[in-house]
Amino acid sequence: MCVIKTKNEKETFNLKAAIEKLVAKIWPNFQKGEAFKTLSLEDIEKRPPPExxxxxxxxxxxxxxxxxxxxxxxxxxxxxxxxxxxxxxxxxxxxxxxxxxxxxxxxxxxxxxxxxxxxxxxxxxxxxxxxxxxxxxxxxxxxxxxxxxxxxxxxxxxxxxxxxxxxxxxxxxxxxxxxxxxxxxxxxxxxxxxxxxxxxxxxxxxxxxxxxxxxxxxxxxxxxxxxxxxxxxxxxxxxxxxxxxxxxxxxxxxxxxxxxxxxxxxxxxxxxxxxxxxxxxxxxxxxHDKPKSYDKKLLELLIREGREGGIRQSELQKLALVELQISKSVFYRVCDTLIENGQMKRENRVCFST
CATH class of the missing domain: 3.40.50.300 (P-loop containing nucleotide triphosphate hydrolases)
Structure with missing residues (x-):
């Protein structure tokens, strides 16, 4: 039951019956229909975040x-x-x-x-x-x-x-x-x-x-x-x-x-x-990084691994694949760039930093 107070009186009436009467004027078959499922805020917050x-x-x-x-x-x-x-x-x-x-x-x-x-x-x-x-x-x-x-x-x-x-x-x-x-x-x-x-x-x-x-x-x-x-x-x-x-x-x-x-x-x-x-x-x-930034990463790898007598190109390529995920074609392109820039030299398939 619901109580509504006005200036002149206190009126008590059945809220459910009143709502059903009003809705029935618009939707005659209202009672036969299905309602939407609703969730509480607690239920919503239990849902996992997007993966x-x-x-x-x-x-x-x-x-x-x-x-x-x-x-x-x-x-x-x-x-x-x-x-x-x-x-x-x-x-x-x-x-x-x-x-x-x-x-x-x-x-x-x-x-x-x-x-x-x-x-x-x-x-x-x-x-x-x-x-x-x-x-x-x-x-x-x-x-x-x-x-x-x-x-x-x-x-x-x-x-x-x-x-x-x-x-x-x-x-x-x-x-x-x-x-x-x-x-x-x-x-x-x-x-x-x-x-x-x-x-x-x-x-x-x-x-x-x-x-x-x-x-x-x-x-x-x-x-x-x-x-x-x-x-x-x-x-x-x-x-x-x-x-x-x-x-x-x-x-x-x-x-x-x-x-x-x-x-x-x-x-x-x-x-x-x-x-x-x-x-x-x-x-x-x-x-994640722009491909050309591999120049710096490969040079750092060459300096680290080729301190004494350089490092064979094949070995450097394997390290670049494992550590930097650089493919073979990109590896050779980056090597050529480093050589052109005077940061690396290659002799008898052995690479040195300069």
Missing amino acids: WLFEGLLHKNTLNLFYGASGLGKSFLAIALMCSAAQNKPCGDVTVDAPNGWVLYISLEGHNGLSVRFKAFRKQQGIEKIDNLLVQIDGANLLDDSEDGDLQKLSKTIHDLSINFDCLPSLIIVDTFALAIGSGDENNSDLIADFVKKLEKVRRIFETTFIVIHHTGHNGTHPRGSSAFIANFKTVLRLGKDQNGDVYVKHTKIKEGEKRRFWVEFSDVSWIDPGYGEQSSRVAALR
């Missing part, structure tokens, strides 16, 4: 946009992220937390180059095979959520693979947005919101991380199409290039966490493939 999938870059169980201009290496970096997540091993300097899971790459463009790019990564890393990374190359219109539509086919694919691996996916990459919307218009903000809503539904069901790859517009700094892109995704990453030509990936938006910039290092890998002859491709890796 990183890639430390400082992307959170687990989120829907993210990754965009950049053509030719900067979006797909190369995507392959590096996928292979790292599948193996639960760092992508360059950036650690990954995916101890249980598998990875799906929805590749809707550039199928012909995939074989060489994946082989290059495996050969550089000395990996024989990666069994828990799958590639889907069938066309897909993820706006189609009809009973036999592509969104349901994707859900069925994830369902079947999850049962096969006995675990949920840790990462799914859609490459690219433009080819995942059929004949849809990427300038339509309602279409983008609808796409995100439908993909978000799949993400919630399978508790995974999605990365959607997209291109930049004519200005080179914003996603091509509607401005609604940035508003609709949890985290937005842009691949760009600085005035010195060094490639980076940085947060345009991140909901929980600090906006950061990571540098992208590309290494050239070549090999002889039986039946196909000489093959080559690039392999990407993420770095």
